[in-house]
Amino acid sequence: MKALFKKYILNFKQASGTSRGVLHTKETYFLKITDSEKVGIGECAVFKGLSSDDRPDYEDKLHWLCEHIHLKVDFLLNELIEFPSIQFGLEQAMLSLQSSNLFELFPSKFTQNKDAIDINGLIWMGSESFMKQQIKDKLAVGFSVIKMKIGAIDFETEIALLKSIRNEFSSEEIELRVDANGAFSPKEAQEKLKILSDFDIHSIEQPIKQGQIEEMAELCSKTPIPIALDEELIGVFDVTNKKEMLHIINPQYIILKPSLVGGFNGSEEWIELADEQYIGWWITSALESNIGLNAIAQWTYKLNSKMPQGLGTGSLFTNNFESPLAVKNGHLHYNKNKSWNFNLF
Numbered sequence: 001m002k003a004l005f006k007k008y009i010l011n012f013k014q015a016s017g018t019s020r021g022v023l024h025t026k027e028t029y030f031l032k033i034t035d036s037e038k039v040g041i042g043e044c045a046v047f048k049g050l051s052s053d054d055r056p057d058y059e060d061k062l063h064w065l066c067e068h069i070h071l072k073v074d075f076l077l078n079e080l081i082e083f084p085s086i087q088f089g090l091e092q093a094m095l096s097l098q099s100s101n102l103f104e105l106f107p108s109k110f111t112q113n114k115d116a117i118d119i120n121g122l123i124w125m126g127s128e129s130f131m132k133q134q135i136k137d138k139l140a141v142g143f144s145v146i147k148m149k150i151g152a153i154d155f156e157t158e159i160a161l162l163k164s165i166r167n168e169f170s171s172e173e174i175e176l177r178v179d180a181n182g183a184f185s186p187k188e189a190q191e192k193l194k195i196l197s198d199f200d201i202h203s204i205e206q207p208i209k210q211g212q213i214e215e216m217a218e219l220c221s222k223t224p225i226p227i228a229l230d231e232e233l234i235g236v237f238d239v240t241n242k243k244e245m246l247h248i249i250n251p252q253y254i255i256l257k258p259s260l261v262g263g264f265n266g267s268e269e270w271i272e273l274a275d276e277q278y279i280g281w282w283i284t285s286a287l288e289s290n291i292g293l294n295a296i297a298q299w300t301y302k303l304n305s306k307m308p309q310g311l312g313t314g315s316l317f318t319n320n321f322e323s324p325l326a327v328k329n330g331h332l333h334y335n336k337n338k339s340w341n342f343n344l345f
Contacts (some may be wrong), residue, residue, distance in 0.1 A: 001035045002071040003093075005062045006046070006344055010289055010317040016124045021049075026287045026317070029062060031089045033069060033097050040097025041342065043292035045259040050286075051173040052235035052260070053083040061086060065089050077265065081237050088263030092295045103294055103340055110301040113324075117301055117332035118308040120145040120177060128157050135165060142329035145175040145202075145308040151183025155192065164198045171200035175308070182209035182231060189219055197224035203253055205258070217249045218335030224253035226280075233270065234260050243273050254279060255310070257286040258296055271303070284310025290323035291342065295323065297332055 010026040027048055033040040044062065048054050053061075061083050065076065073094055082088045090246045095105040109115040121138030123131055123146060131148070136178070138146055146165070150158045165174060176199060177189050182194055184207045193207065203226040208215060210231040220227050229251045236242050246254070254274050256267045274281050283300045285293050293314050300309055311332050323339040 001033065001070050003031060003033045003066040004345075005029050005031050005066060006081065007059075008289070008344060010287075011111075013318050016316065023287075027282075028289055028292070029059075030291065031065075031086075031093045032345055033093045034063075035097060038097055039102065040093040040095070041092075041102060041291065042092030042096060043288055043295070044086045044087035045260075045286060045288040045292045046085045047286050048259065049232070050231070050260070051085055053085055053301075058083070058086075065090065077282040081262070082285050084237075084262040084266060085259045088258050088292070091250065091263040091265065092292070095295075103291070103297055103342075106298040106302050106308065110237050111298060111334050111336060112333050113313055113334055115301070116328075116333045117297060117311060118145070118306075119327065119330065119332050120147040120308050120310055120314055120329065122310070123148040125149045125151070125153065126343045128161065131161055132164070134294055135161070139169075139174070143191055143325075144173070144283060144330055145177065147177040147179060147310065149181065151180045155195075158325070159195060159199075160197070166199045171202075176200065177200045177202045177205070179205040179230070180207045182206050183206050186212060186219075191224065193219070193223050193225050196200045201225045203228045205255060206255070208230060210234065213245065213248055216251075220249055220251050223252075228253035228255050230255040230257075237266075239273070242270060246277055250277065254262060254281045256281060256283050258283070258299070259286045259288060259292060264299055280307070281305075282307045282309050285313045287313055287316070288293070289317070290314050290321045290325055294323055294325055297334070306313065 007029050010028060012024055016023045029044040031042045031044055040082050046054055046058060076090060077087050095101055104111050121143035123134045177203055180248060189207045205228045236245060254270060256270055258264060258267050261267055270288055271281055285296055297311050312327055324335045324338045
């Protein structure tokens with residue numbers, strides 16, 4: 001068995017704004033494993049500025065993995081515990097290696113194009129006119145769940161945008177989710193949540209920055225809007241620490257990005273702990289290419305969650321790889337008659 005990796009830069013079609021800054025490109029890595037005539041492909045989608053494995057020794061760890069690929073997978077995953085995106089790439093590549101179809105990792109009605117996954121429409125931060133246009137575009141193509149990133153422009157303008165949606169669509173017609181990416185301070189968060197609650201918001205992701213455990217616990221206990229932990233889960237590797245965090249904060253939801261929390265295994269560990277505490281959850285992508293997005297989507301479908309998922313990021317890049325994935329009427333489909341064009345190696 002042999003392995004090698006290659007770096008790839010994804011280019012955004014248009015600059016995408018978050019409260020952490022504006023994104024123009026997204027760095028990612030692809031892992032290729034060969035065993036005799038068989039080939040496996042996985043994506044190690046490190047997220048600069050966000051991933052806990054955004055470290056100077058990232059490529060060193062990829063080299064280490066390639067040199068030790070002959071060892072047992074469980075051992076490798078354990079050695080990669082501080083590199084969740086590499087764990088995820090390894091999981092994908094191994095499943096790909098074992099599959100008769102390079103990119104069909106979890107055969108299901110989804111991969112047979114007999115069923116689809118409900119997803120939310122993502123609204124990026126920007127000027128008021130830019131955000132308004134995105135909202136119109138998402139509603140026009142059939143999305144019934146809108147997720148709006150907030151915290152970059154002034155709060156009053158964001159409230160005006162939410163109000164304009166609610167003036168036209170009730171919560172039965174359009175579900176609104178907001179993502180603050182930690183933009184609020186603990187002192188102002190409660191008041192802002194109260195203001196947001198006037199618009200029948202389904203949930204708010206990470207209202208304050210991660211690592212403020214006591215402040216987040218207090219918010220979750222008093223919030224008028226369900227709170228979903230997102231960045232809070234990043235860098236928490238030990239199952240005991242995961243359980244303790246969920247017990248202390250007791251959020252209404254957690255959001256799982258496999259590239260950031262240790263792939264399928266790491267995500268399923270979080271899900272099991274959340275279920276024990278009756279905490280809801282859903283899955284989102286983390287700006288992977290269609291290779292990683294495909295793996296997340298197939299796995300997500302197998303979880304049988306009825307909640308709309310955050311898997312609509314495949315169309316963001318100019319140089320993504322053509323794939324069977326397609327978004328239609330607010331759903332992610334897998335057109336098995338459409339072929340891949342992945343020829344990076």
